[in-house]
Amino acid sequence: MSDVYLTHLISDCDGVLVDSESVTLFSLLKQLRPYVPADTPLVALIQPRQGQNFETLLTGVFLELGLAPPAPDVCAAIRQGVETDCDRLQRAVPGVLRALAAINMPKAVASNNTGARVRSALERTGMAPLFGGRVFTPDLVGHAKPHPGLYLAAAAAFGVPPGQCLVLEDSVTGVTAAVAAGMTVLGFIGGGHVAAGQEARLKTAGALLVFNDMARLPALVAAVMDTAAV
Known part of the structure; x- marks a missing residue:
């Protein structure tokens, strides 16, 4: 068994939670x-x-x-x-609220947008209670992706090592930041903005898996957690 378990979930906002x-x-x-x-x-x-x-x-x-x-x-x-x-x-990504509610992990948001904008989007889409105010943005942390500072700040606030955090990202910039922080990343390409070849770019940047439907997320998270525990 590994000494490291995935216990906490950190998500980007734009393009992952909100189809903005x-x-x-x-x-x-x-x-x-x-x-x-x-x-x-x-x-x-x-x-x-x-x-x-x-x-x-x-x-x-x-x-x-x-x-x-x-x-x-x-x-x-x-x-x-x-x-x-x-x-x-802007609207919530289809299926994301149900998917996140089915994942029994503490959750945070790490976004390159401003804190006020992220909180407003979470409130409008009904997702704010899932994150309990845990929002990390450059205006609060002092770093923007691809610097890993946002993700490291989220892990520190959770009180866990970065390696215990699973990240949801849709951009090379975000995947790069999360990988540099030492986290496992799932890439999402189900937003309306995705360019051709994005799956390959996210994998090259370090995403473990890439998916395009939020309905698959709970099962993917369970599978990754099982793999990490072996």
Whole structure:
């Protein structure tokens, strides 16, 4: 038997709990268009960066286009537009509330979004009670993914070694952070924003398994826990 057991669950928010990444992509296409050349292939620039924190994503897109990094007021205006669209359009990932309720593990959220935005999304979708206020974000922790700090902070708050934590992630950025923290990761590709080839990218980043239907999650978690205990 192994000395390490998976006892706690940590989940990303956007794209795993809340199907907001597809809304964010739609909104970013609209918000960025006035700032870039008309023929810019924005989808191809944005999709690989989803999961990064907002300013990093915008700066990366601008620099790849040979433009100066966006000024703070531009970032703020784009963020406001995206947040307005997310408030209006985002929904819980189908089946996620039932799946999480069936998993008897303490749970936390680690997200590159702001604490206020994550808590608002959890409240709107009815998932807040499942996490008991355990939300870890860069504005609270001081680190954003792919740095492992968010995941390490969640494990520390639980009072368990990082190796006892199982993580749900949908982005290479997030998988990279969780793996660097020494955690086991399940990759989710059932959101509306997933680009072709994402399963392979998540596995390359270190995801143990990749799945596309939240109805499968309780059984997958049970199987991974059984494997970890051998």
